[in-house]
Amino acid sequence: MSPNEDQQHNLVLSVNAGSSSLKISLYSAPLQQLDSSSKSEPVTLLLTSSISSISAPPAKFSFKPASIKATTTKDESIDAIKDHASAFAHFLHYLEKEASIDKDRIKYICHRVVHGGDYSEPVIITQETYHHIEKLSDLAPLHNGAALSVIHACIDVLPSTKSIAFFDTAFHRTIPLHVASYAIDQKIAKERGLKKYGFHGLSYAFIHRAVAQYLDKAPESLNLILLHLGSGASACVIKDGRSLDTSMGLTPLNGLPGATRSGAIDPSLIFHYTNRAGRITHDPSMATNIGVTKAEDILNRKSGWKSITGTTDFGEITKHAELDNPDSSIASKNPNRLAFDLFADRILNYIGSYYLKLHGNVDALVFAGGIGEKSVELREMISQRVECLGFRKLSNERNGNVGKSGDVVEEISDPAEDEEGKKAKRILVCSTDEQLEMARECVLDHKLWPKD
Ligand SMILES: Nc1ncnc2c1ncn2[C@@H]1O[C@H](COP(=O)(O)OP(=O)(O)O)[C@@H](O)[C@H]1O
Ligand SMILES: CC(=O)OP(=O)(O)O
Numbered sequence: 455m456s457p458n459e460d461q462q463h464n465l466v467l468s469v470n471a472g473s474s475s476l477k478i479s480l481y482s483a484p485l486q487q488l489d490s491s492s493k494s495e496p497v498t499l500l501l502t503s504s505i506s507s508i509s510a511p512p513a514k515f516s517f518k519p520a521s522i523k524a525t526t527t528k529d530e531s532i533d534a535i536k537d538h539a540s541a542f543a544h545f546l547h548y549l550e551k552e553a554s555i556d557k558d559r560i561k562y563i564c565h566r567v568v569h570g571g572d573y574s575e576p577v578i579i580t581q582e583t584y585h586h587i588e589k590l591s592d593l594a595p596l597h598n599g600a601a602l603s604v605i606h607a608c609i610d611v612l613p614s615t616k617s618i619a620f621f622d623t624a625f626h627r628t629i630p631l632h633v634a635s636y637a638i639d640q641k642i643a644k645e646r647g648l649k650k651y652g653f654h655g656l657s658y659a660f661i662h663r664a665v666a667q668y669l670d671k672a673p674e675s676l677n678l679i680l681l682h683l684g685s686g687a688s689a690c691v692i693k694d695g696r697s698l699d700t701s702m703g704l705t706p707l708n709g710l711p712g713a714t715r716s717g718a719i720d721p722s723l724i725f726h727y728t729n730r731a732g733r734i735t736h737d738p739s740m741a742t743n744i745g746v747t748k749a750e751d752i753l754n755r756k757s758g759w760k761s762i763t764g765t766t767d768f769g770e771i772t773k774h775a776e777l778d779n780p781d782s783s784i785a786s787k788n789p790n791r792l793a794f795d796l797f798a799d800r801i802l803n804y805i806g807s808y809y810l811k812l813h814g815n816v817d818a819l820v821f822a823g824g825i826g827e828k829s830v831e832l833r834e835m836i837s838q839r840v841e842c843l844g845f846r847k848l849s850n851e852r853n854g855n856v857g858k859s860g861d862v863v864e865e866i867s868d869p870a871e872d873e874e875g876k877k878a879k880r881i882l883v884c885s886t887d888e889q890l891e892m893a894r895e896c897v898l899d900h901k902l903w904p905k906d
């Protein structure tokens with residue numbers, strides 16, 4: 455049955471506005487709410503679409519129906535896609551004209567909103583919540599504005615659809631006060647909300663559940679070190695099933711470097727870099743209604759891999775990093791090697807620190823995100839370095855075969871190395887899915903989904 459004829463199900467669209475991409479999944483879900491204790495998946499995937507390289511044009515558009523029988527798979531470069539709003543418009547046009555799915559059958563749209571401030575739960579988009587998210591845009595300059603532009607388009611072209619915002623920050627509300635606080639005047643910090651919020655929370659929630667299922671352990675018993683490595687990269691430590699710390703902070707700029715982001719720097723560097731650091735910049739290519747300073751613009755959009763190597767693609771960087779060259783001075787001659795080694799170095803900083811925060815009681819180290827899921831070389835480098843902490847030895851064969859089985863979670867360390875069960879710490883790769891996390895939450899949430 456085509457989605458248009460199926461009246462027994464609602465269509466749910468999940469939209470993930472990342473810094474460099476727009477990832478969209480369409481699901482069908484039962485009209486009434488499922489029992490949250492039910493083991494069966496509450497939603498069924500119908501299709502996925504992705505628009506990548508939005509910040510490094512030409513953008514690449516892909517459209518893949520989930521059905522095996524499907525013949526429509528599209529992969530092409532589109533010059534007309536300039537930002538997240540035009541990317542979404544292109545998707546909707548394609549959905550109707552090429553895939554012949556009536557957009558008015560979509561009843562719910564889940565939007566990933568990176569900065570949710572103190573929101574601890576998803577919210578239905580109303581004038582009030584829209585403006586609240588808008589006020590937080592300066593704290594996620596590459597994200598909130600982009601998500602709002604898609605939300606705006608949905609309100610315009612799909613007026614009878616319910617738009618719901620799901621926040622990256624919500625997962626990290628369990629971070630203890632002393633970890634989330636900065637060592638600054640606490641009165642000012644409180645008044646202005648200057649604290650660590652943390653991001654990639656929808657991805658971490660997905661990984662946490664998927665790994666619990668894979669290890670066949672209760673989610674609340676797990677101690678994990680998670681690495682979400684994509685255009686934006688972060689690390690997170692989960693203790694007893696709750697976020698204990700994460701590397702991003704007040705904004706997604708802190709912590710690990712990314713495609714165009716510097717990651718953590720000495721705060722004083724800003725003033726040595728440019729004496730115009732504090733001026734507000736109005737770059738027309740920036741999402742509307744965002745007031746960021748010159749310094750924020752440089753550190754968010756003109757730094758990271760792009761500034762060191764000229765590309766935002768970590769796959770390209772790896773290819774040219776001469777990883778086989780043992781010469782210790784190679785990084786001074788090869789910017790790709792510099793970027794690779796610098797990234798690995800910062801990742802090790804977090805793994806070491808999070809290992810200590812867990813008193814060494816770690817169930818698994820998990821790689822995820824575009825780089826985490828695809829970079830065989832980075833996983834190899836990190837896995838070799840963590841062996842001294844009691845992690846199982848890497849299996850080169852397993853590492854090289856990641857993604858081939860189609861499983862959501864795969865172990866890349868070697869269980870055979872653990873004959874006596876002494877080295878229980880595993881190294882895993884999780885194919886994370888923020889869209890599925892939102893759709894599932896939406897259908898299982900009593901406040902969002904009809905009971906009868
Ligand atoms: N084969 C590869 N090896 C290493 N990195 C890759 C490979 N393919 C893609 N990537 C990286 O994955 C990034 C995208 O990650 P993703 O998590 O999908 O992005 P976003 O942060 O926009 O959600 C790309 O920018 C690229 O650097
Ligand atoms: C929070 C963040 O950096 O997200 P993304 O990696 O999707 O850009």
Ligand SMILES: [Mg+2]
Nearest residue numbers: 472473684685
């Ligand atoms: Mg992402």
